[in-house]
Amino acid sequence: MTPLLSLKDIVTKVNTGTPNEVMILQHLNLDIYDGDFITVLGSNGAGKSTLFNTIGGGLPVDEGHITLHGKDITHTSVEKRTAFLARVFQDPKMGTAPRMTVAENLLLALHRGKRRTLRLRRLKQQLPHFKAITTTMQNGLETRLNTATENLSGGQRQALSFLMATEQRPDLLLLDEHTAALDPKTSAELMHQTNERVTQENLTCLMITHHLDDALKYGNRLIVLDQGKIKFDVRGDEKKQLTKEKLLSFFDTIE
Template sequence: MSTVLELKHATKRIDNGLNETKIILNNVNLTIEKGEFVTVLGGNGAGKSTLFNSIAGTLSLSEGDLFINQQKITNYSEEKRATFFSRVFQDPKMGTAPRMTVAENLLLAMYRGQKRSLRLRKISEQRTFFTKICSEVGNGLENHLDTPTGNLSGGQRQALSLLMATLTKPELLLLDEHTAALDPKTSKQLMHLTDQRIKEADLTCLMITHRMEDALEYGNRLIVLQKGRIIKDLNKSEKEKLTLQDLLLFFEEEAELSVD
């Protein structure tokens, strides 16, 4: 296996005013190998979003370095890092262009990371392909290729975001609580699609989830964050031995530590 992502001593500090400094990512060392599907758990303020924002370049690290395929990208801008990473956010509105149609959004995703130039759109040439991949979603998205994305339901829009993020194979797929805003049925459908897309394309993925059932069912590795540190890192066999009660017990212990 080859290493896709490596964080070395990743630390993020912020000033809270009155000469107070808060550490929200604390000396994190993390290595992600090609083909790993890593689920990320942690309570509020554990550092999950900070970890993703530091990887994507939305936040810069205070200390430490970030490597993709052994290439140091610590000082790369968010735009430059977008050639390596695809991200699906919690908010369905964030991953798509609302005034563009479903087909136009998918066409835009096909050219992710490529140099921009004036060219014919050629949507008609891709229509059969777009219909095929949208029909795999199972929520009628294939019937809305000419519908502005802003008119879709939240579930359809989030499914489209996932298709766009995986249309061209990213080095690393970042799923940032991408089912959190959906109802249970739609969430279950989207997770099934997520697992299917990851397995079919042999993608490498980091997925933040607040649904502990999904953390147990999906992925081949589990990490748990607490106060900006990785306190558990379980491989596939260790993860398979976990129960929902084990995870619930962990969060109970975390709450007790916070009170103390």
């Protein structure tokens, strides 16, 4: 099977050319296949966010290659990657325009990655669709389509970010601890809706989490990063049989 996205021998450094130069990703290799829902674990400084920033184009690759559908995208800009990649950040304030309404934000997402031209925005025609997709989040967001995003609760704003990221069905969805800033109840609700949408639409997704229970419960594949390399990669039935105790014992071996 040909990977959807492939990272080959990736080296990513920060503070390059200075006394403080540090190699974060150390010759990392990862193949991501169509329909993979991968939970990503690792201690602080293991390289999780750097991995996402490298895939997203925010950090340049110092060595190695990244390919999408076999095409080299190693040096493709962040802006051009939005045509096939979407990301939800930990901070609910990121990923949305605060002074625009919920409906206006969703309209922006509807045109993500498309060529910008002067045209009528046709917001009213899209309202039934926007109401339908916000209703699926089951948090009252559908009643706030005309509300400025800055006036939403943290959970509603993060749910909106998730809907915006998945509106155009990206080739790859990156969830960067997207429930970490929410209270436990809201976090669990968003995680449930995330799983529903990702699995029902067969989205290809990487999700960073610090919650071992979520890492075990969700997805078909689990990877652990340590010192900029993938030290553990389990999938399918092997992942289903993995226990929290076994995972914790593995972490003990990489401390």
